[in-house]
Amino acid sequence: MSVSSWIALAAALCAAACCSTVEAGSVRAEQPEGLELKLVTFNVRYGTAADGEDAWPHRADMATGLVGRLDGDVIGLQEALRFQLDAFEAAMPGYAEVGVGRDDGATKGEYAALLVRTSRFAIDASGTFWLSDTPEAVASRSWGNGITRVCTWARLVEKKTGDAVYVFNVHLDHQSQPSRERAAELIAARIGAREHTENPVVLMGDFNAGEANPALQYLRGERERASESQAWPEYTPPQSPALTDTFRAIHPDATEVGTFNGFKAGATNGEKIDHILVSPGAHVLDAGIDRSETDGRYPSDHFAVWASVRF
Secondary structure (H helix, E strand, C coil): CCHHHHHHHHHHHHHHHHCCEEECCEEECCCCCCCEEEEEEEECCCCCCCCHHHCHHHHHHHHHHHHHHHCCCEEEEECECHHHHHHHHHHCCCEEEECCCCCCCCCCCCECCEEEECCCEEEEEEEEEECCCCCCCCCCCCCCCCCCCEEEEEEEEECCCCCEEEEEEEECCCCCHHHHHHHHHHHHHHHHCCCCCCCCEEEEEECCCCCCCHHHHHHCCCCCCCCCHHHCCCCCCCCCCCCEEHHHHHCCCCCCCCCECCCCCCCCCCCCCEEEEECCCCEEEEEEEECCCECCECCCCECEEEEEEEC
16 A cells, blocks of 8 residues: 555544544534533422412412423422422422421421432532521521521532532522622622532522622622621621623523513513522523413412523
């Protein structure tokens, strides 16, 4: 064989080795490495509210069906009472629950629960802390919030690869801005104090705060603190985790972003108060707000928010 023939053969072999696998006449690209997961956050509206036609018994199937269709690997639910979580678990086998009721640290009161797909993830560590000056004290409150607030977290390890991620699910106060600000800083402190700092982070939930709120600006790294310094002169807030808003990574110019609907049709012009935030450097593959309805009825007074992310 001539030298030119050897060169041609070598080039052909190299090209074949470098190409992606060909199946059914099409080229399938190699998938990049990294932990990829689907995230969902959904405020389900507490099930004992006197909501008339929108009361839980009339929308339970819609709510569980919606979350099932979104098919998240990790789902954060807010306002869920014990019997509502039981309904989700009955309708969606294959998920493990993380969280406790905020009123007694067991089953009473609303949860900020996480549902974790057990076929993919093992729960390595988890817990719930109260958004107060004494976060380990059950049912504790501080900073002006009249209602007890909690954050539930878990470190999840993918069974196939050993890759891990921390997920925090929160429901911030709906009235007290000082509470939202200090709660954001407390969560930032917990993120910074996690045992495995090399693992990425997800923070999601109902923040009761729009994108321009100081609490969100702080969490995104746009300001050094969320709280007003004069209110707590001897307090030094932790460093911001500088998280990325998954929705804005995909939809930077969207204007109809309202996530609270109040069970009313067409409620899209309000603020985006439900958020999924992730570690800087994460690759956001897709994200959206699910506005599903059935004959003009909604599964909750909030829209579900979802994101697909690769770390």
